[in-house]
Amino acid sequence: MNLAPGTALLDKVAIITGASEGIGEAIARTLAIDGGACVILASRQISKLTDLATRLIAAGCPEDNVLPVQCDVSKLEDARALFEKVINRYGRVDVLVNCAGCMYYTLMKNGQTEEWARQIDVNCHGVTNMTGVVLNHMIEHRRGHILNITSDAGKRGFAGLAVYSGSKFFIEGFTQALRQEVVEYGIRVTNVQPGDVATKLASRSTDAEARTKYDGSEAGHRILDPEDVGRTVLFALSQPLHVALNEILIEPQAAPI
């Protein structure tokens, strides 16, 4: 591809959930700075989103191209309110990146039911809520790209991550079906499936037994940086309209599944 830096997504309006840190923050930065997109930064912690917006503007992103919005993706009313804000400000949505997610290492025998439920709420309901609120708009305009950050745990179940793996398998099945439903409207649906990425995701686990036994992300090999996923997302979103990158498995070279 022969695109000048900063123009691949010029004039595109992209919602990025989970943008307050980690992979979502890197995606937002890449789409805004390297892609030239208008980015809507969505997550629960509005102070982190406004801080990121300030940093993006300092890095050269036009002020009008960034909008931080507080949104808990597991709540349908929040997803609806986010969509309304974006339509009021920009009049359209071209791209939805579903990145918000949570993961807890836990052994099923330890019965951490609250963490099971939270993973399903955010990883599954979050994706259906957000997809649901943008879909009819994309259908009406016969354009759009929905990109989900799933995981290599959506391709094989990982011990210590039974509910998390199940939640990512859910997104994979959901996506395969959705893609068939929207093909006639010119809408593309991509799943980016990362292996271990250097973020705080795993550190939120409270089941020490499970993490000690199964978290291999600190095994000594080099894992991915969030920016590696950011570049991959920009690549997928920058393809010509007749090209669909439906799945991208991106893993540390040292740790294939």
Ligand SMILES: NC(=O)C1=CN([C@@H]2O[C@H](COP(=O)(O)OP(=O)(O)OC[C@H]3O[C@@H](n4cnc5c(N)ncnc54)[C@H](OP(=O)(O)O)[C@@H]3O)[C@@H](O)[C@H]2O)C=CC1
């Ligand atoms: N790190 C890794 O190794 C891998 C991560 N992934 C996936 O990437 C995605 C991002 O993970 P990562 O960046 O590592 O994790 P982080 O914990 O660093 O970031 C998680 C992000 O999700 C947001 N979030 C959590 N719950 C909600 C919610 N209810 N509503 C809206 N936003 C929410 C958080 O923002 P806030 O707290 O402000 O709401 C934060 O921005 C997840 O879907 C994860 O499954 C996939 C493969 C590998």
Ligand SMILES: CC(=O)[C@H](N)C(=O)O
């Ligand atoms: C299976 C994994 O641990 C992966 N790094 C993820 O966080 O999804």
